[in-house]
Amino acid sequence: xxxxxxxxxxxxxxxxxxxxxxxxxxxxxxxxxxxxxxxxxxxxxxxxxxxxxxxxxxxxxxxxxxxxxxxxxxxxxxxxxxxxxxxxxxxxxxxxxxxxxxxxxxxxxxxxxxxxxxxxxxxxxxxxxxxxxxxxxxx
Amino acid sequence: xxxxxxxxxxxxxxxxxxxxxxxxxxxxxxxxxxxxxxxxxxxxxxxxxxxxxxxxxxxxxxxxxxxxxxxxxxxxxxxxxxxxxxxxxxxxxxxxxxxxxxxxxxxxxxxxxxxxxxxxxx
Numbered sequence: 001x002x003x004x005x006x007x008x009x010x011x012x013x014x015x016x017x018x019x020x021x022x023x024x025x026x027x028x029x030x031x032x033x034x035x036x037x038x039x040x041x042x043x044x045x046x047x048x049x050x051x052x053x054x055x056x057x058x059x060x061x062x063x064x065x066x067x068x069x070x071x072x073x074x075x076x077x078x079x080x081x082x083x084x085x086x087x088x089x090x091x092x093x094x095x096x097x098x099x100x101x102x103x104x105x106x107x108x109x110x111x112x113x114x115x116x117x118x119x120x121x122x123x124x125x126x127x128x129x130x131x132x133x134x135x136x137x138x139x
Numbered sequence: 140x141x142x143x144x145x146x147x148x149x150x151x152x153x154x155x156x157x158x159x160x161x162x163x164x165x166x167x168x169x170x171x172x173x174x175x176x177x178x179x180x181x182x183x184x185x186x187x188x189x190x191x192x193x194x195x196x197x198x199x200x201x202x203x204x205x206x207x208x209x210x211x212x213x214x215x216x217x218x219x220x221x222x223x224x225x226x227x228x229x230x231x232x233x234x235x236x237x238x239x240x241x242x243x244x245x246x247x248x249x250x251x252x253x254x255x256x257x258x259x260x261x
Contacts, residue, residue, distance in 0.1 A: 019163040020141070027160070030193070044194055044225040048233060051196040055163065099234055109197040113233040 001122035001133060004071060004080045011067040011082075018063075022054040025066040029081055036070045036077045038138045046079060046136040049114035053083045053132050056110045061085025061130055071135065078119070078137040086129040093123055144169045146176045152253060153177065153215070156188040166202045173206055177213045184253040185210050188246055190221025200235040207240045216256050217241065220249035 012032065014025040029050040033043040050066070057064045064085030071078045090096045099112045111132075115121040120135040141164045147154045153176055155169065173185065187203065189195065195203070207217040220243045222230075230237065243249035 023160050023162050026194070041225045041228055044223075044229045045232065048194045048196050048229045051194060051198075052233075055196075055198060109234045113197060113235075116232055116234070117229065 001120045007069040007071050011069040014066045016063045025054045026051050032079045045117040049117040052110040052114040057083050057085040061087030076137050080135045083132045090125040151183040153182045153185045158191045174209050177215050182215050185217040186249045187219045188221050195226050218249040
């Protein structure tokens with residue numbers, strides 16, 4: 001995945017500390033998706049992915065920050081979202097990305113499902129925390 | 140304290156119409172409320188209207204499946220109605236097929252389906 005960090009200069013931000021913040025993060029992403037002119041199906045997929053990743057960072061990472069911004073390129077427009085937590089990190093990312101694998105009480109679809117719903121997906125994790133970056137293009 | 144989703148009783152049916160963006164705690168409360176109301180009222184059917192929901196993620200999807208299973212054990216059949224097309228497409232791509240959950244396009248068809256099921260049982 002390319003580095004879209006520069007777009008975050010004008011990012012919207014939501015701090016996630018409880019489950020109502022996950023709703024706020026979801027709403028922030030939806031607003032940006034609508035602003036970027038994304039189709040309803042694409043919006044729904046992006047917001048669903050954001051919901052999965054927002055819950056993951058709360059449950060497994062103890063909360064964190066969600067940043068989102070619209071990305072405009074020559075012929076397309078999209079939304080970039082970053083989820084950063086300071087949790088214990090994910091020991092085996094490959095395993096965590098496997099459908100049906102869960103370390104908790106979930107269905108094991110959070111990471112793998114979110115990845116399928118977006119166009120670009122990147123995850124980095126270490127003992128200082130986990131950052132997931134996603135991007136969905138408008139069409 | 141978070142809001143609760145109301146559970147309405149109409150005859151032998153419990154109707155749940157979800158009108159707000161669901162927080163995880165509300166989803167868990169609804170599961171409790173619904174099973175308690177089934178037992179308290181002896182309801183034979185449950186209809187969950189999700190036509191106002193803009194997304195159904197794995198957490199809400201699991202709640203729908205678990206509710207259907209719990210209700211069945213308690214003698215009530217659950218029908219989920221009103222799923223938006225974009226939500227259905229997203230759910231399937233997410234990897235959730237809602238196995239064991241009966242669905243209908245809208246409330247009217249859901250009620251018809253419930254009547255047919257209870258007639259078949261009688």
